Structure formats: C-alpha cells, structure tokens
Amino acid sequence: MMWKAATATHPQAWETEMRNIKEVNLEAFKYLIKIPPRYWSRSRFTTNAKCDTLVNNMSEAFNSVMLHTRSKPIITMLEDIRLYLMNRWATNRTKIASLSGVICPKIKSRLNKESRLTKFWIPR
Structure with missing residues (x-):
C-alpha cells in the first residue's frame, strides 16, 4: 500500500492511497504522514530535472x-x-x-x- 502511495502520480491518488493505509494500519499512516510527501511520493516530486x-x-x-x-x-x-x-x-x-x-x-x-x-x- 505504501508503494501505491509512493508511485501515485497525482495528489488526489496519493490522498486516496493514504486513506486506505489509514483504514488498514493507523500506525503506518502516522509514520508516513510525518514524512513530507515531497521526499517520497511521485505526486509531489518537482518536474525540474535534477540530473543530466x-x-x-x-x-x-x-x-x-x-x-x-x-x-x-x-x-x-x-x-x-x-x-x-x-x-x-x-x-x-x-x-x-x-x-x-x-x-x-x-x-x-x-x-x-x-x-x-x-x-x-x-x-x-
């Protein structure tokens, strides 16, 4: 479930996956929500190239x-x-x-x- 949230390409899809995680395991949800999604979810990654x-x-x-x-x-x-x-x-x-x-x-x-x-x- 975490990988689905990590590979979600849109913020709405990420939110849906996070709700699913919250329903299954509240502790996992709390752990993941503490980490800003810009560091681990494709939905929040910047579109600017970081390498050549x-x-x-x-x-x-x-x-x-x-x-x-x-x-x-x-x-x-x-x-x-x-x-x-x-x-x-x-x-x-x-x-x-x-x-x-x-x-x-x-x-x-x-x-x-x-x-x-x-x-x-x-x-x-």
Missing part, C-alpha cells in the same frame, strides 16, 4: 554506435563520425520529407491514444 540523464543517455547511445570507430586513429575516427552523422541526417531528411501533416507520426499516435483515454476522465 538525458544527456548521458544520448552519449551512451552515440558511443554504442561508434564502438568500432573508437579504436581507430583520430583522423579516421573523425571521418567515420562525420560519415555516420551525414548518413543519419540524410535519412532523417528523407523521412521528414515524406511526412504529411504538422505533427510527427509517433507523437500523433500518442496524442490519439491519450485523447481516446480522456473519455474516462471525471472533471472535479
């Missing part, structure tokens, strides 16, 4: 593509990186040229999925 994980993920992805290139002499390595980037840009340019509409396909499909799910929303 995205940058690190991009570096890791790039390094995995360049694995065979890293052992080459510097000029050859730089030429391989240049060729990789030029090919990637050309591929992306071809893909985007065939795009119809103003929204990318993956984003459009996600938007459609999310809009279908809104029929279950209850305004409060």
Whole structure:
C-alpha cells in the first residue's frame, strides 16, 4: 500500500492511497504522514530535472554506435563520425520529407491514444 502511495502520480491518488493505509494500519499512516510527501511520493516530486540523464543517455547511445570507430586513429575516427552523422541526417531528411501533416507520426499516435483515454476522465 505504501508503494501505491509512493508511485501515485497525482495528489488526489496519493490522498486516496493514504486513506486506505489509514483504514488498514493507523500506525503506518502516522509514520508516513510525518514524512513530507515531497521526499517520497511521485505526486509531489518537482518536474525540474535534477540530473543530466538525458544527456548521458544520448552519449551512451552515440558511443554504442561508434564502438568500432573508437579504436581507430583520430583522423579516421573523425571521418567515420562525420560519415555516420551525414548518413543519419540524410535519412532523417528523407523521412521528414515524406511526412504529411504538422505533427510527427509517433507523437500523433500518442496524442490519439491519450485523447481516446480522456473519455474516462471525471472533471472535479
């Protein structure tokens, strides 16, 4: 039950889970309520990034593509990186040229999925 409260993404869901904990175990509820939820519940976490994980993920992805290139002499390595980037840009340019509409396909499909799910929303 504590994990449900910790992973709740909205304050209302967190409050519901805390009420459930209170019904089952008052001592556990008292213990958890003493700790500010901003320290342990996703519903109260800030949306600001605290680390450079995205940058690190991009570096890791790039390094995995360049694995065979890293052992080459510097000029050859730089030429391989240049060729990789030029090919990637050309591929992306071809893909985007065939795009119809103003929204990318993956984003459009996600938007459609999310809009279908809104029929279950209850305004409060």
